Amino acid sequence: xxxxxxxxxxxxxxxxxxxxxxxxxxxxxxxxxxxxxxxxxxxxxxxxxxxxxxxxxxxxxxxxxxxxxxxxxxxxxxxxxxxxxxxxxxxxxxxxxxxxxxxxxxxxxxxxxxxxxxxxxxxxxxxxxxxxxxxxxxxxxxxxxxxxxxxxxxxxxxxxxxxxxxxxxxxxxxxxxxxxxxxxxxxxxxxxxxxxxxxxxxxxxxxxxxxxxxxxxxxxxxxxxxxxxxxxxxxxxxxxxxxxxxxxxxxxxxxxxxxxxxxxxxxxxxxxxxxxxxxxxxxxxxxxxxxxxxxxxxxxxxxxxxxxxxxxxxxxxxxxxxxxxxxxxxxxxxxxxxxxxxxxxxxxxxxxxxxxxxxxxxxxxxxxxxxxxxxxxxxxxxxxxxxxxxxxxxxxxxxxxxxxxxxxxxxxxxxxxxxxxxxxxxxxxxxxxxxxxxxxxxxxxxxxxxxxxxxxxxxxxxxxxxxxxx
DNA sequence: AAAAAAC
Numbered sequence: 001x002x003x004x005x006x007x008x009x010x011x012x013x014x015x016x017x018x019x020x021x022x023x024x025x026x027x028x029x030x031x032x033x034x035x036x037x038x039x040x041x042x043x044x045x046x047x048x049x050x051x052x053x054x055x056x057x058x059x060x061x062x063x064x065x066x067x068x069x070x071x072x073x074x075x076x077x078x079x080x081x082x083x084x085x086x087x088x089x090x091x092x093x094x095x096x097x098x099x100x101x102x103x104x105x106x107x108x109x110x111x112x113x114x115x116x117x118x119x120x121x122x123x124x125x126x127x128x129x130x131x132x133x134x135x136x137x138x139x140x141x142x143x144x145x146x147x148x149x150x151x152x153x154x155x156x157x158x159x160x161x162x163x164x165x166x167x168x169x170x171x172x173x174x175x176x177x178x179x180x181x182x183x184x185x186x187x188x189x190x191x192x193x194x195x196x197x198x199x200x201x202x203x204x205x206x207x208x209x210x211x212x213x214x215x216x217x218x219x220x221x222x223x224x225x226x227x228x229x230x231x232x233x234x235x236x237x238x239x240x241x242x243x244x245x246x247x248x249x250x251x252x253x254x255x256x257x258x259x260x261x262x263x264x265x266x267x268x269x270x271x272x273x274x275x276x277x278x279x280x281x282x283x284x285x286x287x288x289x290x291x292x293x294x295x296x297x298x299x300x301x302x303x304x305x306x307x308x309x310x311x312x313x314x315x316x317x318x319x320x321x322x323x324x325x326x327x328x329x330x331x332x333x334x335x336x337x338x339x340x341x342x343x344x345x346x347x348x349x350x351x352x353x354x355x356x357x358x359x360x361x362x363x364x365x366x367x368x369x370x371x372x373x374x375x376x377x378x379x380x381x382x383x384x385x386x387x388x389x390x391x392x393x394x395x396x397x398x399x400x401x402x403x404x405x406x407x408x409x410x411x412x413x414x415x416x417x418x419x420x421x422x423x424x425x426x427x428x429x430x431x432x433x434x435x436x437x438x439x440x441x442x443x444x445x446x447x448x449x450x451x452x453x454x455x456x457x458x459x460x461x462x463x464x465x466x467x468x469x470x
Numbered sequence: 471a472a473a474a475a476a477c
Contacts, residue, residue, distance in 0.1 A: 089474065116476055139476040146476095169474045258472055282474055308473050329472065 014040045016069050019106035024065070027102055033058030038213035040066045043189060048207040051191040052214035054339050062213075063159050063189050064099045067133070070157065072107050076130035080154035081112070084182075085135045086175060088165040089309060090115040090286060091293060096161065097135045109133060114150075116140045117286030124149060138166070138174035145181065152181040163192035163199045168332070172198055179206050193339075194332060225342035227350040228376040229362065234355030238269050241325055243378055244351060245275070245303075253321035254304045256311065256337050258328060266325060267305040277303035280310055311336045324352035327361040331368040351376070 010031055011024050032040065035053045042049050043066035053059045067083055076082050087093035097113045104111075112126035114136035123140075127149050134141075134150070144150040158179070160166065166175055179202075188207050192199050203210065232240040241255070255270075257263045260281040267279035278292045278301045289309075295301045297316055304310065305325075311333055322341045328334045334352075341348030352373075354362055366373055 137475060141476095143476050165474085171475070174475085260473075311473090326472095333473090 009037060014065075015044045016040065016065055017072060019072070020065055020068050020103055023103045023105050026105075033062075033215075035059050035213060035215045036062040036065070038215070039063065039189075039211075042211040042213065043067070043187070044069060046187060048187060048210040049189045050203060050207065050210045050212045051189065052193070052195065052212065053191065054193045054336075057215050059191055060096055060099045060161075061103065063161075063191070064096070064103055067157055067159075068100070068104050068107060068109065071109055071132045074132075076110060076132045077154065078130045079127055079149060079151050081127075081131045081134035081150065081152075082154055083133050083157040083159075084141075084152070084155050084178075085133070085159040085161060086141070086166070086178065087135065087137055088162045088169055088171060090117060090137055091289065091309070092162065093135050093137055094290065100133050100135070104133075111135065114140045114144055115286075116143075117289075138171050138178060141178065142174060145178075152178070153183045155182050155186050157187045158182060158189070160188070160190045160202070163190050163202065164194045164196055164332075165336075167196060167198040168330075172202070175202070193336065224346065225338060225348040225350055227338055227352070227374065229352045229354045229373045230376050230378055232353050232355055232378065234357060237325065237353060237355065238266060240353060240378060241266075241323070242270070242273055242275075243380075244323070244353070247378065248321070248349070248351070250321045250323070252299070252302050252319070253323050254306055254310060254316070254319060254337075254340050255323045255325050256306055256308065256328070258307070258326040260307055262326070263305050263307050270303055270305065275303055276301055277305055279305040281307040282309055308333055308337070311340070316340060320348060322348070322350045324350070327352055327354055327358040327365070329361060331361070331364040334365045335368070
């Protein structure tokens with residue numbers, strides 16, 4: 001069933017109880033999104049549900065709201081949680097927990113968040129007291145189970161969130177193991193952006209007569225996102241990236257790279273040219289990851305350099321731009337990365353740097369999306385000889401103070417200046433240009449050649465990380 | 471080719 005073209009009811013029409021409706025109203029929402037309008041009545045009716053939807057569609061509330069309603073009465077026993085939500089990443093689990101807090105504030109329900117990378121003391125205390133809602137990543141949940149601190153026999157509602165991602169990440173054996181620990185009849189809700197065979201198998205084995213709610217076809221790009229590919233030589237991709245940021249007047253973006261080490265060193269580079277950047281990837285401490293994410297959400301950080309840990313699930317609202325520094329190996333990841341922008345019908349822009357070596361990955365994306373990619377040429381992006389210094393501009397003048405330098409910005413964005421470690425950082429780099437150049441209508445268009453001066457100066461040498469061969 | 475997740 002597709003609900004996207006149906007007139008939407010208000011939240012009050014969905015059968016949710018007063019305390020929940022009040023919390024929804026407090027949060028400022030009046031009308032459910034299509035996935036919520038479809039899923040909430042089905043969950044309240046006690047049905048198993050398959051939700052085919054990406055984050056940004058209101059997916060999380062489509063299960064938290066009816067779960068709160070169902071769990072509102074009754075009490076949890078020690079170590080016997082009444083519901084379980086499985087998430088692929090710690091960050092997504094944390095967000096889901098926040099969602100339960102928001103909408104459950106007028107209910108007296110207890111919750112525990114079982115994720116790795118954080119201390120076990122609080123988790124144990126919560127489990128001992130008994131929880132109505134248990135939100136977990138598979139590894140830590142099984143850890144607790146093996147310690148005998150959590151029993152899964154009392155689960156009435158199970159949610160498998162981002163099932164396709166669980167599959168990609170190799171969690172399915174763990175998920176199946178957890179599913180087999182549940183006993184008796186319970187309600188199962190499964191959410192997934194795509195439906196690969198591994199996910200279908202889980203559905204066939206563990207869901208009964210599910211209602212399917214689909215709100216967006218998985219491999220389609222949102223109409224409101226302008227996605228363009230930017231051919232680069234690959235010799236000096238970092239410089240090309242900074243040039244792109246300046247030319248397109250990108251003031252806030254998630255920048256994806258394929259490897260953790262690349263993310264880390266790209267982050268240092270962006271900081272060294274004066275951009276307010278931070279990185280997030282799986283080798284960083286959990287507290288650090290969360291702090292970075294919070295700072296980014298609070299507009300204290302302009303550029304989040306990330307691995308695919310941030311590609312899916314994370315609810316970062318109103319992300320205007322996504323940049324792929326690398327073309328993702330897997331075309332599904334492309335869809336998910338791009339899905340960070342253009343949420344809730346807002347317009348968004350997505351840029352993907354593309355070296356000749358990445359042609360295969362680009363072809364895979366074209367195949368998946370079913371349309372040829374649009375290209376945008378950056379001026380001066382012809383291949384450079386290895387090791388050569390960037391050419392000096394013909395007319396070298398003292399760099400003009402970019403007008404944008406003094407441009408007003410929201411106060412919140414002014415915090416978190418360029419790190420002190422970069423004495424050479426130039427403020428001009430932070431506010432590249434006043435207005436974005438319009439994107440081309442035609443597939444291939446060269447841009448005007450306005451490039452802020454600072455970009456034409458020789459760039460500080462990249463970090464001395466060893467490019468290890470073999 | 472990578473990333474993600476338990477210690």
